[in-house]
Amino acid sequence: MAQTKRDQDRAEKRDEIIAAARTLFIETGYEDTSISRLAAAAGVAPNTIYWYFKDKDEVLVAVLDAEFSDGMAEYLQLPVTDAAERLFWVVQRLERVSRLVSTVHSRLEASEAINLWHERFHTISEGILRVSLQHAGLSSDRIETRTKISVFTMEGLLAHPMSEADKRIICRELVTA
Amino acid sequence: MAQTKRDQDRAEKRDEIIAAARTLFIETGYEDTSISRLAAAAGVAPNTIYWYFKDKDEVLVAVLDAEFSDGMAEYLQLPVTDAAERLFWVVQRLERVSRLVSTVHSRLEASEAINLWHERFHTISEGILRVSLQHAGLSSDRIETRTKISVFTMEGLLAHPMSEADKRIICRELVTA
DNA sequence: GGATCGCCTTGAATGACATTCAACAGACAA
DNA sequence: TTGTCTGTTGAATGTCATTCAAGGCGATCC
Structure with a gap:
């Protein structure tokens, strides 16, 4: 079940990024939301996004x-x-x-x-x-x-x-x- | 009439850029046509485009x-x-x-x-x-x-x-x- | 308890882009 | 000849998405 705990943490972090992206994409627009801004809103480094998403x-x-x-x-x-x-x-x-x-x-x-x-x-x-x-x-x-x-x-x-x-x-x- | 000749040259060059852009934008797409590519197709330096167009x-x-x-x-x-x-x-x-x-x-x-x-x-x-x-x-x-x-x-x-x-x-x- | 492994994070590139800047050439006017 | 205006350009600038290499840290194994 340890693996499951890991998976859950991973899913939670992913969800946090999605939540931040949701607000930013809808309010600021997709093109005008840079990965840097999104990362800042989610509280991570820009390249961390790429650990959870392909692009x-x-x-x-x-x-x-x-x-x-x-x-x-x-x-x-x-x-x-x-x-x-x-x-x-x-x-x-x-x-x-x-x-x-x-x-x-x-x-x-x-x-x-x-x-x-x-x-x-x-x-x-x-x-x-x-x-x-x-x-x-x-x-x-x-x-x-x-x-x-x-x-x-x-x-x-x-x-x-x-x-x-x-x-x-x-x-x-x-x-x- | 010298001014008019000047204006005509300017209009011709502008039209050449538009002609090049027309082909590229339609066939390659606007986003995928960089100013550099457009300039190359029109036979000028990239920043020359900005002499004829604001952006x-x-x-x-x-x-x-x-x-x-x-x-x-x-x-x-x-x-x-x-x-x-x-x-x-x-x-x-x-x-x-x-x-x-x-x-x-x-x-x-x-x-x-x-x-x-x-x-x-x-x-x-x-x-x-x-x-x-x-x-x-x-x-x-x-x-x-x-x-x-x-x-x-x-x-x-x-x-x-x-x-x-x-x-x-x-x-x-x-x-x- | 200490070594090891794999998940996660990151600072620092990379390469592409639109756009700007400063310098320079050539035509025309005084 | 001197100077001004129109065009042209090579070389920045700043931003972007994405990648790379290095390391931290928790869980697992001995």
């Missing part, structure tokens, strides 16, 4: 996993049943991490790890959205197309600021047959 | 202007009248420069110049799209919303690879009342 992108993936898992938990507990409102909630929730969204898209080419995470994220999100649209009563032959349009539109809403009212109208239109 | 982002803006102006000229001469096909053409055309599209989005925060260009681009594009959608017979109270959905969807199509057939179906759906 900076892998830190980002860990942050994304943590953030996605939290967001998903919140989504599953939503009391709202109206499809348009659920869509709107997701947009608002994602807006908090809109910096990460745009970072992920900009690093797709450069990092295989980010690319994999992104694909997995889209698969899961589209699956959920598909159910939402079926529930909203869309004809089945258009579900696939409308799912993709909805995902892309939501990404657009995140990248381009807009009033809450406009966002609501757009979400409503997305689930209208 | 790397300003080179990008010049490339975007050139590319947009060419694309717009092609669009205006399109023989196709079907709204969905015109949309599809735009997506295919923009795909050639999809790297630039994602670079612009990732640099919105960092560069005011890019931000301005992006806003201008959206204003113009949405204007054209609005006309297209009106032409396709959409009810006027939904035009605004559908315009935004269409723009965002087209951006999504650029960022996420997909078969031509799927893209066609999505473009068709966008202009369907």
Whole structure:
């Protein structure tokens, strides 16, 4: 069990780095958060980060996993049943991490790890959205197309600021047959 | 007129740098094209670039202007009248420069110049799209919303690879009342 | 209890990058 | 000829992600 204790310490330290990165990446941005700054926030030397992560992108993936898992938990507990409102909630929730969204898209080419995470994220999100649209009563032959349009539109809403009212109208239109 | 000759020389050299940047940014990507590489391609020393442009982002803006102006000229001469096909053409055309599209989005925060260009681009594009959608017979109270959905969807199509057939179906759906 | 092993940490490189600086060349004007 | 303005450049500067080599320290074995 000694090995397990070691593993636990290791996991804890890793989590501390992820926690620091989470705040910094979301508030300051990924590009503007240097490994030095991240290390300082986590209370270690810059190169210590590389003992726990292969590179900076892998830190980002860990942050994304943590953030996605939290967001998903919140989504599953939503009391709202109206499809348009659920869509709107997701947009608002994602807006908090809109910096990460745009970072992920900009690093797709450069990092295989980010690319994999992104694909997995889209698969899961589209699956959920598909159910939402079926529930909203869309004809089945258009579900696939409308799912993709909805995902892309939501990404657009995140990248381009807009009033809450406009966002609501757009979400409503997305689930209208 | 001596001053004018000078200005012309200056404009020509600037254009040579833009031409080199255009190829490199599109084929290699903005981030992966260092000022050194760009300078080598243009046949000058790296710091000479800074005599003609304030910074790397300003080179990008010049490339975007050139590319947009060419694309717009092609669009205006399109023989196709079907709204969905015109949309599809735009997506295919923009795909050639999809790297630039994602670079612009990732640099919105960092560069005011890019931000301005992006806003201008959206204003113009949405204007054209609005006309297209009106032409396709959409009810006027939904035009605004559908315009935004269409723009965002087209951006999504650029960022996420997909078969031509799927893209066609999505473009068709966008202009369907 | 002392030697050994492997996990962890770090100071100090390395190489790439965008950008700036100071010096210098050549054309034109006085 | 002298001086000024436009261009050009080699050589910094400071920042970044990442790597390397050296060592500390706790657990394990004798």
